[in-house]
Amino acid sequence: MNDAHRLRPDGFRERGGEVTRLEAFVDAAFAFALTMLVISVGTIPDTPAKLIEALKGTPAFAVCFLQIATFWYEHMTWSRRYGLDDRRSIILSLLLVFLVMVFIYPLKAVASTFFGWITGGWLPYGFDVKTMADLRLMFIVYGLMFGSMSIVIGLLYLQAWRQRDALELSLDERVETIVRMGDGCMSIVVALLSVVVALAMPARPSRWLMGGPGIVYALMGFSGLVQTAIARRARERLLAKGA
Numbered sequence: 542m543n544d545a546h547r548l549r550p551d552g553f554r555e556r557g558g559e560v561t562r563l564e565a566f567v568d569a570a571f572a573f574a575l576t577m578l579v580i581s582v583g584t585i586p587d588t589p590a591k592l593i594e595a596l597k598g599t600p601a602f603a604v605c606f607l608q609i610a611t612f613w614y615e616h617m618t619w620s621r622r623y624g625l626d627d628r629r630s631i632i633l634s635l636l637l638v639f640l641v642m643v644f645i646y647p648l649k650a651v652a653s654t655f656f657g658w659i660t661g662g663w664l665p666y667g668f669d670v671k672t673m674a675d676l677r678l679m680f681i682v683y684g685l686m687f688g689s690m691s692i693v694i695g696l697l698y699l700q701a702w703r704q705r706d707a708l709e710l711s712l713d714e715r716v717e718t719i720v721r722m723g724d725g726c727m728s729i730v731v732a733l734l735s736v737v738v739a740l741a742m743p744a745r746p747s748r749w750l751m752g753g754p755g756i757v758y759a760l761m762g763f764s765g766l767v768q769t770a771i772a773r774r775a776r777e778r779l780l781a782k783g784a
Contacts, residue, residue, distance in 0.1 A: 555622070561626055567613075577642075601667060612690055619694070623701040637697075647679065651680070653665060680735060702718050717772075719775040720775065
């Protein structure tokens with residue numbers, strides 16, 4: 542392994558040199574997904590009233606943008622850290638691209654419904670929820686897609702872990718790789734819990750209980766504590782093994 546790798550701010554040696562065709566394709570796909578979100582808004586407003594109505598969709602778009610950007614950043618960071626371009630990494634990266642193209646639909650539905658819900662309809666819903674079955678379906682599809690993308694990110698880090706010796710990962714790099722796998726597992730658990738809550742909702746829940754499956758994702762706010770615990774345990778075990 543070349544010792545001339547540039548040290549990243551996060552302490553990793555940057556093994557990903559020049560941008561590969563795979564990285565360029567993934568970047569373009571994520572950019573296209575964001576474009577699809579904008580296009581789905583409809584035509585360009587041609588009156589002040591339509592402009593105001595279109596701008597009301599900005600909060601939902603911002604949430605969608607942030608969520609998609611987060612997954613893109615995860616893949617970009619993984620690429621820079623490990624520089625892997627093997628067959629399994631390519632397949633997982635392409636699978637992530639496929640999933641994000643599908644993810645934008647339930648993502649927009651949940652985001653727009655959330656802002657319509659908390660504002661009592663002042664902000665546009667953007668998704669017509671008429672029955673509890675519709676609400677359950679929306680949260681179930683979102684949870685499955687969010688969980689699927691988290692699985693792919695976790696598998697990418699697992700692929701890097703499998704090649705830890707070939708990559709000559711340092712102790713800190715190995716610990717962080719384990720932490721990222723653990724973080725992916727937490728995202729999967731939260732997504733599945735949201736799906737379970739959606740399935741368990743009564744036929745006529747209260748207004749606030751209707752948002753229960755979405756509120757479950759607030760558990761992601763504890764990810765920092767989980768990461769710290771995983772990092773401490775991983776470091777202890779690796780030191781005990783002489784890694």
